[in-house]
Amino acid sequence: MLYTSRPLERVYANFNEKEKDKTKADGTKVEPEYKEVMLPNGRLVTRREGDNYIIERVQSTNMSDYLNLDMAPGKQFKI
Numbered sequence: 001m002l003y004t005s006r007p008l009e010r011v012y013a014n015f016n017e018k019e020k021d022k023t024k025a026d027g028t029k030v031e032p033e034y035k036e037v038m039l040p041n042g043r044l045v046t047r048r049e050g051d052n053y054i055i056e057r058v059q060s061t062n063m064s065d066y067l068n069l070d071m072a073p074g075k076q077f078k079i
Helices: 015-019 063-067
Strands: 034-039 043-051 052-060
Touching: 034 052, 052 063
Parallel strands: none
Antiparallel strands: 034 043, 043 052
16 A cells, blocks of 8 residues: 555655756756665665665665655765
């Protein structure tokens, strides 16, 4: 089951498709770097921003992982 307040289009969106059209000032394409971090009951999808990783998505079978404020989307994650 999936309990979410977000539209399903955003939940199942392909991250690479969303970021594909971003370009730098010199016209070169920007490819975001994503990394999956395994959890005991699932995984986190993180996006690299400089030296930090930002949590993009939480996928877990443990409902308490979704309530953990340290793993909330938008937070920095240390790998």
